[in-house]
Amino acid sequence: MEKVQTSRSFTVPIGPQHPALKEPEHFLITVDGEIVTKAVVRLGYAHRGVEKATESRNWVQNIYILERICGICSHIHATAYCLGVEKLAGVEVPPRAQAIRVLVAEMERIHSHLLWLGVAAHEAGFDTLFMYSWRDRETIMDLLESLSGNRVNYSVNLLGGVKFDVDDELARLIYDGIDFLEKRTQHYLDVVTSDAMFLQRTRGIGTMTRSQADVLGTVGPTARASNVYRDIRVEAPYGAYGDFPVKIVLDERGDLEARFVVRIKELFESYRVIREILDNLPAGELSTRMPRRIQEGETVSRVEAPRGELFYFIKSNGTDTPERIKVRTPTICNMMSVVKLAVGHQLADVPMIVVGIDPCFSCNDRMTVVDRGQGQRQGWTWEALRRYGIRHYQRLAR
Amino acid sequence: MKLGTMFQDVSSSFLRKPVTEKYPFERRTPPTRLRGTLVWDAETCVGCGLCATDCPANALEVFVLDRKEKRFALSYHPDRCTFCAQCVSSCRHGSLAMSNEVWELAALDRTSFTIHFGDETDVELALAGKTASNAEASSE
Amino acid sequence: MASDIIKDLLVSLAAILFFPGGLFLLLCGLLYEWIDRKLLAQLQNRIGPRWFQPLADVIKLLAKEEVVPEEVDARLFIGLPIVALAGGLTAALYVPFAGLAPSHSFNGDLIVTIYLLSLLSLCLGLAGSNTLDRFSLVGATRTLTQLFSYEAPFLLALLGPAFAAGSWQIQEIATYTETRWLLLSQPLGFLVAVIGLMGKLELPPLDAPEAETEIVAGALTEYSGRGLAIFRLSKGVTLILGLTLIAAFYLGGVSNPAFFFLKTIALLLIIVGLKALFARLRIDQSVGLWWRYGTLLVLIQWLGMFLWGGVMT
Numbered sequence: 001m002e003k004v005q006t007s008r009s010f011t012v013p014i015g016p017q018h019p020a021l022k023e024p025e026h027f028l029i030t031v032d033g034e035i036v037t038k039a040v041v042r043l044g045y046a047h048r049g050v051e052k053a054t055e056s057r058n059w060v061q062n063i064y065i066l067e068r069i070c071g072i073c074s075h076i077h078a079t080a081y082c083l084g085v086e087k088l089a090g091v092e093v094p095p096r097a098q099a100i101r102v103l104v105a106e107m108e109r110i111h112s113h114l115l116w117l118g119v120a121a122h123e124a125g126f127d128t129l130f131m132y133s134w135r136d137r138e139t140i141m142d143l144l145e146s147l148s149g150n151r152v153n154y155s156v157n158l159l160g161g162v163k164f165d166v167d168d169e170l171a172r173l174i175y176d177g178i179d180f181l182e183k184r185t186q187h188y189l190d191v192v193t194s195d196a197m198f199l200q201r202t203r204g205i206g207t208m209t210r211s212q213a214d215v216l217g218t219v220g221p222t223a224r225a226s227n228v229y230r231d232i233r234v235e236a237p238y239g240a241y242g243d244f245p246v247k248i249v250l251d252e253r254g255d256l257e258a259r260f261v262v263r264i265k266e267l268f269e270s271y272r273v274i275r276e277i278l279d280n281l282p283a284g285e286l287s288t289r290m291p292r293r294i295q296e297g298e299t300v301s302r303v304e305a306p307r308g309e310l311f312y313f314i315k316s317n318g319t320d321t322p323e324r325i326k327v328r329t330p331t332i333c334n335m336m337s338v339v340k341l342a343v344g345h346q347l348a349d350v351p352m353i354v355v356g357i358d359p360c361f362s363c364n365d366r367m368t369v370v371d372r373g374q375g376q377r378q379g380w381t382w383e384a385l386r387r388y389g390i391r392h393y394q395r396l397a398r
Numbered sequence: 399m400k401l402g403t404m405f406q407d408v409s410s411s412f413l414r415k416p417v418t419e420k421y422p423f424e425r426r427t428p429p430t431r432l433r434g435t436l437v438w439d440a441e442t443c444v445g446c447g448l449c450a451t452d453c454p455a456n457a458l459e460v461f462v463l464d465r466k467e468k469r470f471a472l473s474y475h476p477d478r479c480t481f482c483a484q485c486v487s488s489c490r491h492g493s494l495a496m497s498n499e500v501w502e503l504a505a506l507d508r509t510s511f512t513i514h515f516g517d518e519t520d521v522e523l524a525l526a527g528k529t530a531s532n533a534e535a536s537s538e
Numbered sequence: 539m540a541s542d543i544i545k546d547l548l549v550s551l552a553a554i555l556f557f558p559g560g561l562f563l564l565l566c567g568l569l570y571e572w573i574d575r576k577l578l579a580q581l582q583n584r585i586g587p588r589w590f591q592p593l594a595d596v597i598k599l600l601a602k603e604e605v606v607p608e609e610v611d612a613r614l615f616i617g618l619p620i621v622a623l624a625g626g627l628t629a630a631l632y633v634p635f636a637g638l639a640p641s642h643s644f645n646g647d648l649i650v651t652i653y654l655l656s657l658l659s660l661c662l663g664l665a666g667s668n669t670l671d672r673f674s675l676v677g678a679t680r681t682l683t684q685l686f687s688y689e690a691p692f693l694l695a696l697l698g699p700a701f702a703a704g705s706w707q708i709q710e711i712a713t714y715t716e717t718r719w720l721l722l723s724q725p726l727g728f729l730v731a732v733i734g735l736m737g738k739l740e741l742p743p744l745d746a747p748e749a750e751t752e753i754v755a756g757a758l759t760e761y762s763g764r765g766l767a768i769f770r771l772s773k774g775v776t777l778i779l780g781l782t783l784i785a786a787f788y789l790g791g792v793s794n795p796a797f798f799f800l801k802t803i804a805l806l807l808i809i810v811g812l813k814a815l816f817a818r819l820r821i822d823q824s825v826g827l828w829w830r831y832g833t834l835l836v837l838i839q840w841l842g843m844f845l846w847g848g849v850m851t
């Protein structure tokens with residue numbers, strides 16, 4: 001892109017408080033006129049110390065604190081954790097429970113993708129699409145509420161199974177809801193692929209080539225929109241995905257439009273899988289007994305969250321609390337692509353590019369200690385971390 | 399490439415009633431599984447305290463007054479509760495359930511945020527500290 | 539004799555301060571803002587605000603502290619919203635509002651009115667560049683860029699009816715159009731005028747200057763309290779005057795109060811419909827739109843008018 005050297009080059013901060021971002025994150029955008037010449041991201045405004053907190057709670061309590069890492073993809077966090085812990089304990093979860101887990105995960109994906117569609121439309125100044133997609137999203141929220149009793153943080157998982165069953169009446173409700181949503185989704189696909197004004201904001205914007213996507217380590221729909229074959233549900237099926245396989249959705253173009261198309265097409269996959277699960281729901285128990293102490297060992301649990309691969313590392317020392325839980329959320333993998341792709345675009349495109357990866361900021365926040373002087377590594381205790389935080393903010397206040 | 403692809407939605411909404419619900423003027427009936435406030439059944443409880451141990455929010459305190467006489471009391475803090483229903487699942491005796499009728503729990507003072515279940519005299523005894531709470535989670 | 543002069547003076551003063559100018563105009567502006575918001579909500583299947591919401595907003599803003607940021611010219615900061623509002627109110631004197639004849643009128647007042655209406659964008663731009671805030675600066679640049687792109691086509695579109703009526707006096711044009719729906723003979727001009735008004739008011743899809751997801755509130759980012767309230771009032775006034783002008787010129791006159799409200803609200807509905815249907819344009823795209831299509835359309839319109847005029851004579 002042609003660059004005009006003027007003295008009008010200055011920086012525009014987007015966040016940590018900004019109407020475009022509903023969560024605190026700081027992007028420092030250097031613009032030359034309207035063209036972005038440099039973008040820097042700073043994480044860590046909503047670091048909550050969840051990983052550390054898990055070490056002082058028992059295995060059961062941790063389901064719920066981990067579920068609250070993300071308000072949108074809460075179920076998948078709990079699922080990743082439960083699958084990992086069950087693997088550690090060597091417990092076999094009944095197939096009906098696994099199927100219900102996947103059912104809820106796909107319903108959650110629908111709610112997440114529709115939510116994203118609205119947010120992305122709003123970023124592009126297309127509030128009508130925003131309002132309608134969120135109106136239709138209520139359908140799936142209501143279904144989730146009927147199934148679990150809560151609209152968010154459904155708490156469907158238990159260690160060793162699930163809490164809630166799906167009966168015929170509920171299944172019928174879900175079928176109806178899905179039928180309605182499928183029609184609407186087709187309409188939204190038409191809108192985002194044919195609306196001339198909207199395409200001006202998405203087609204050819206933020207294009208990421210396949211090799212870029214590979215190098216930047218992107219995951220989820222962001223990667224799949226650049227034709228990267230990466231979907232844990234397909235590559236390493238977990239839970240009931242072995243019995244109810246999903247087809248991967250790919251797109252070659254890599255621009256924002258492709259990300260819209262991939263996410264919307266994934267909705268159709270979700271509808272299909274949900275119908276299939278409801279048609280062939282395995283009979284049997286909802287949960288099995290779980291030991292309170294988990295035998296010593298460590299494991300890795302990978303699942304496909306709506307935003308991409310979610311990674312859990314779980315280590316047990318044989319007691320009723322975990323020794324270490326490490327979470328890597330998809331947004332952290334996708335974040336660098338934003339910084340890379342923004343350069344050369346207009347300032348107006350930056351919010352669109354940010355939102356294109358479907359970011360979830362508070363779940364990707366983590367703390368890194370950079371100590372240039374010593375070049376040593378050190379472990380931090382919870383107490384040291386706390387004291388450091390207090391000192392840091394006292395310094396800032398002064 | 400088309401212009402105004404949402405024309406159909408917009409024009410059909412023109413004469414349609416808005417979907418926004420006018421809560422609190424109009425309430426819809428909550429689904430049967432809605433997780434509202436907790437209810438406790440004193441008859442079946444055995445005072446094992448598992449519910450309090452597993453509660454992620456330290457919202458439950460179980461007081462054992464007399465195990466043989468089956469005299470137990472339960473304190474519940476709806477303001478801390480995250481309505482996760484883990485206690486309901488943890489209880490092996492089905493003593494806990496969540497109401498789908500009482501769910502508008504906001505209040506202007508804190509008194510309604512501590513609910514004591516159990517016999518009145520038992521609760522008083524329990525609160526007077528005459529008995530040890532067996533719930534580890536209740537330590538604040 | 540002297541009492542006549544005083545009476546005259548009082549009547550004009552009342553006309554300027556209360557009806558049909560001043561207060562009445564401000565209230566009408568708020569009413570139209572509410573209709574705008576309510577209609578948009580209806581089109582998006584929402585409820586929308588209650589009828590007093592715009593008034594409540596203004597009262598709330600007036601009651602709030604006005605923060606004057608550091609390093610700005612305080613006089614400009616406080617004065618600019620007032621100039622913008624004064625521009626709108628002055629323009630109202632030449633416009634046949636609510637079915638009444640304009641209180642002042644002279645040959646060429648159309649041009650004066652259009653320029654007075656542009657004062658709003660100009661003040662917005664100046665207000666934005668007056669502060670050091672980066673969002674304001676970007677917003678101000680965009681506001682002024684947009685001003686320069688829509689202004690010429692908008693002016694030409696309003697001059698079309700003037701040309702047809704053979705006068706540059708709003709009152710005379712309005713009398714001329716009373717029996718003629720120029721919408722039929724100058725459809726392109728009408729289209730450009732409506733979209734030009736949307737550009738002037740920075741309504742979606744031409745709201746790049748105040749795109750909240752990019753630059754917060756654009757030029758008005760630093761404004762709070764009274765300044766913001768006055769800017770909002772002047773937007774309301776500009777909206778209603780713009781609607782009046784277009785309705786008077788293109789929709790067969792507004793000398794009947796009932797027709798006035800009917801026609802302006804119908805016009806507002808069109809604008810709201812356009813708002814609902816389109817995604818926001820980037821500033822380069824909207825400038826491109828104006829120069830590539832807007833100007834071209836009016837020029838075609840004018841060419842048609844000249845040819846038609848040639849054929850007729």
Ligand code: SF4
Nearest residue numbers: 453479480482483485
């Ligand atoms: S619902 Fe969850 S948070 Fe509430 S008391 Fe039960 S276990 Fe605790």
Ligand code: SF4
Nearest residue numbers: 443444446447449489
């Ligand atoms: S888990 Fe059930 S039986 Fe045990 S104390 Fe709680 S309510 Fe009583």
